[in-house]
Amino acid sequence: NAGVMQNPRHLVRRRGQEARLRCSPMKGHSHVYWYRQLPEEGLKFMVYLQKENIIDESGMPKERFSAEFPKEGPSILRIQQVVRGDSAAYFCASSLDGQNNEKLFFGSGTQLSVL
Amino acid sequence: DAKTTQPPSMDCAEGRAANLPCNHSTISGNEYVYWYRQIHSQGPQYIIHGLKNNETNEMASLIITEDRKSSTLILPHATLRDTAVYYCIVRVVGKIIFGKGTRLHILP
Numbered sequence: 001n002a003g004v005m006q007n008p009r010h011l012v013r014r015r016g017q018e019a020r021l022r023c024s025p026m027k028g029h030s031h032v033y034w035y036r037q038l039p040e041e042g043l044k045f046m047v048y049l050q051k052e053n054i055i056d057e058s059g060m061p062k063e064r065f066s067a068e069f070p071k072e073g074p075s076i077l078r079i080q081q082v083v084r085g086d087s088a089a090y091f092c093a094s095s096l097d098g099q100n101n102e103k104l105f106f107g108s109g110t111q112l113s114v115l
Numbered sequence: 116d117a118k119t120t121q122p123p124s125m126d127c128a129e130g131r132a133a134n135l136p137c138n139h140s141t142i143s144g145n146e147y148v149y150w151y152r153q154i155h156s157q158g159p160q161y162i163i164h165g166l167k168n169n170e171t172n173e174m175a176s177l178i179i180t181e182d183r184k185s186s187t188l189i190l191p192h193a194t195l196r197d198t199a200v201y202y203c204i205v206r207v208v209g210k211i212i213f214g215k216g217t218r219l220h221i222l223p
Contacts, residue, residue, distance in 0.1 A: 004158075033210055043159065043202075043213040056209055091158050093211075100147050100206040101166070106158035 002027070004094050004107035005074075012113045019079040019086070021110045025094030031055075032075040033093040033104060034067060043091065048098070049075060055098070082114045118142065118205040124218040133190040135217050137203030140184040147206045148179060150188045152199040153216075159202065162188065193221050 005024040013019050025032050034046040048056040049069040060067065064082075069075040079086055089111050093104040120138040127133040139148060149164040163170055163177045165186075170177045176189040190197055202216040 035213075037156075042215055043153075045210050045212055048210045089156060093159075098209050100145070100208045101164070103149070103161045103164060104211055105161065108158050109156070111156075 004092055004105050006090075006092050006107035006110050008110060009108065010111045010113070012115065013082050014115050015083055016081050019082050019112055019114075021077040021079075021090050021092075021112070023075040023077070023092030023094075023107060025075070025092075026105055029094035029096050029105075031095045031098050032069050033095075034075075034077050035091045035093070037089045037091065037109075039088070046077075050098070079112075082112075084114050087112055087114045118212075119203045119214050121201075121203050121214065121217045123215065124220065126220045126222055127190075127193045128222050129195060130192055133188075133193040133197065133219060133221070135188040135190075135201050135203070135219065136185065137187070138185045139203070139205050142183050142205050148177065148183075148186050149204040149206050149211065150175070150177065151202045151204065151211075151213075153202070154196075154199040159213075162201075164206070193219075195221050195223060197221050 007022050030051050032049045035043045037043050045059040047060050047067045064080045066078045089109045091109045093106045095102045095104045147164050150162040151159040153159045163175050165177045179186045198221045200216040200218050
């Protein structure tokens with residue numbers, strides 16, 4: 001049973017380009033969470049999605065960032081017109097459901113570097 | 116905001132038990148206590164969670180006080196590979212909010 005898969009592991013973009021980060025949850029999981037970790041800082045919640053729905057986007061920057069989790073395929077975190085401050089590790093997690101006795105499983109992350 | 120308080124760092128000798136404390140004085144009756152760790156820049160790794168009873172698994176033990184206002188994570192025989200940042204989290208329905216955690220150094 002494969003774990004949470006994120007790709008790419010490393011992504012390099014120039015300022016102004018778009019970044020697309022992909023997350024395939026564990027088999028059977030329908031809840032996905034995205035987190036960002038800036039260098040030498042903690043993990044910050046960004047967005048929580050269920051299939052085809054955004055449940056909580058309270059941690060998403062208001063501009064340039066969007067997330068989706070379609071009925072088929074991986075969850076996508078999209079960053080438009082990237083800036084140097086977007087350089088960070090982006091982690092995705094999944095869970096079977098969103099109940100508070102259900103643990104989250106994390107992927108290995110995507111390291112985004114903006115030149 | 117995180118609902119937990121942890122010491123920023125701790126040291127533990129290799130082979131000894133590591134006891135990591137956590138305060139969560141505002142925890143509600145149906146909120147679980149979770150522990151995760153992050154080794155270097157890897158994805159967070161689940162360790163253990165509990166509601167009110169003490170829990171044990173192959174990695175660690177979790178001791179929750181009777182009033183549920185604090186807990187302790189115990190790594191019974193710490194090794195160098197246990198060097199990591201350990202996060203104590205009070206889980207509400209939905210997302211997990213990470214605090215600053217405790218940076219555990221295992222000393223050879």
